[in-house]
Amino acid sequence: MAALFSPLTIGDLALPSRIVMAPMTRHRASYGKIPGELSALYYAQRASAALIISESTEIDPFSAIDVPTRPGLTNDDQEAGWRLVANTVHKAGGRIFVQLSHMGRTAHPSQLCGGRQPVAPSALAAAGTVYTAKGAEPYASPRALELDEIPTIVAGFAAASARAKSAGFDGIEIHGANGYLVDQFLRDGSNIRTDSYGGSVKNRARILLEIIEAIEAHWPLNRIGVRLSPTNPYQGMSDSDPASHFAQIAGLLDPLGLAYLHVVEPLVQPEGYPVTAAAIRLAFTGPLILAGGFKRAHAEQALAKGRADLIAFGQAFIANPDLPMRWRQNTTLNSADKSTYYTQGAKGYTDYPSLELVQG
Numbered sequence: 598m599a600a601l602f603s604p605l606t607i608g609d610l611a612l613p614s615r616i617v618m619a620p621m622t623r624h625r626a627s628y629g630k631i632p633g634e635l636s637a638l639y640y641a642q643r644a645s646a647a648l649i650i651s652e653s654t655e656i657d658p659f660s661a662i663d664v665p666t667r668p669g670l671t672n673d674d675q676e677a678g679w680r681l682v683a684n685t686v687h688k689a690g691g692r693i694f695v696q697l698s699h700m701g702r703t704a705h706p707s708q709l710c711g712g713r714q715p716v717a718p719s720a721l722a723a724a725g726t727v728y729t730a731k732g733a734e735p736y737a738s739p740r741a742l743e744l745d746e747i748p749t750i751v752a753g754f755a756a757a758s759a760r761a762k763s764a765g766f767d768g769i770e771i772h773g774a775n776g777y778l779v780d781q782f783l784r785d786g787s788n789i790r791t792d793s794y795g796g797s798v799k800n801r802a803r804i805l806l807e808i809i810e811a812i813e814a815h816w817p818l819n820r821i822g823v824r825l826s827p828t829n830p831y832q833g834m835s836d837s838d839p840a841s842h843f844a845q846i847a848g849l850l851d852p853l854g855l856a857y858l859h860v861v862e863p864l865v866q867p868e869g870y871p872v873t874a875a876a877i878r879l880a881f882t883g884p885l886i887l888a889g890g891f892k893r894a895h896a897e898q899a900l901a902k903g904r905a906d907l908i909a910f911g912q913a914f915i916a917n918p919d920l921p922m923r924w925r926q927n928t929t930l931n932s933a934d935k936s937t938y939y940t941q942g943a944k945g946y947t948d949y950p951s952l953e954l955v956q957g
């Protein structure tokens with residue numbers, strides 16, 4: 598069975614270990630949603646990951662304009678910014694997929710071009726609050742997408758994926774997790790449509806399959822990954838039977854020959870909390886990444902028991918640019934300074950000491 602430092606080839610991409618860097622939103626793109634030199638430095642510092650998955654990157658040019666420091670991939674300037682990032686990571690010896698996302702109901706009208714109402718599969722608001730220029734405000738009520746609007750969203754993912762190709766990324770991760778638009782379609786707590794995009798699992802997964810098919814015009818399937826979070830309640834998400842529904846979704850994805858399926862499932866769960874990863878592992882025979890609070894020992898155990906092929910680490914990678922080297926040397930880890938998450942400027946993210954610096 599696999600060990601943390603055993604190599605793995607996914608599709609035609611050779612990975613040196615099983616240690617993936619999870620996607621993590623930062624607000625450090627320059628105004629205009631353009632990743633700049635700080636982004637390139639941040640990702641290049643982490644190039645020893647088996648695979649870097651970028652922060653969530655928007656495919657909708659009209660979305661969340663009030664958060665200008667969250668990156669997009671919808672115009673030439675943003676593409677040029679990401680080219681700098683991809684080139685810098687490659688020069689440092691790494692591999693990087695871009696995570697493409699649409700916010701759906703989690704965007705706020707104050708953030709949207711012309712104060713537009715956010716869109717979602719169904720007119721059901723997310724629970725909780727969203728950060729706006731005026732501070733925390735309740736999520737807005739979205740409007741349900743018309744059937745004839747869905748192809749534009751699918752085309753937006755494809756267009757961003759074409760730009761990702763031209764920017765030099767190694768592949769695409771479709772953000773189908775954590776309560777954003779694709780996840781809103783997948784789970785029955787946020788999708789009560791009665792047309793061909795709602796009701797059965799197959800219908801709820803239709804938009805995801807259409808996005809994959811559209812991206813296939815620009816990328817081989819073995820360079821396309823999908824991230825799912827069947828049980829994450831973040832942003833008011835729920836599903837009536839996540840283990841069964843997401844095993845069926847994994848079964849629909851299985852024959853495609855994707856680069857990987859990436860499942861977020863909290864490692865430590867309250868009693869009675871549903872567990873979906875095992876059912877998904879049975880239904881999906883391609884490479885499986887697990888994420889959600891993994892420490893080194895948990896990861897080694899999961900790999901050894903064949904529960905996953907790769908493990909994605911989030912916050913440990915923010916604080917430890919050279920995480921794989923630290924584990925190889927059994928050295929202590931830096932802890933993350935959470936007060937710098939989602940902030941701008943140069944403090945945090947790129948100033949954590951590497952072993953090279955510490956050991957001279």
Ligand SMILES: Cc1cc2nc3c(=O)[nH]c(=O)nc-3n(C[C@H](O)[C@H](O)[C@H](O)COP(=O)(O)O)c2cc1C
Binds near residue numbers: 912939
């Ligand atoms: C600051 C921060 C930003 C995040 N942004 C994203 C994101 O953009 N896309 C995503 O799919 N998950 C995002 N996540 C979730 C992480 O990818 C990961 O699943 C989560 O942090 C659990 O892993 P960990 O315990 O190893 O950090 C974010 C997490 C953190 C802490």
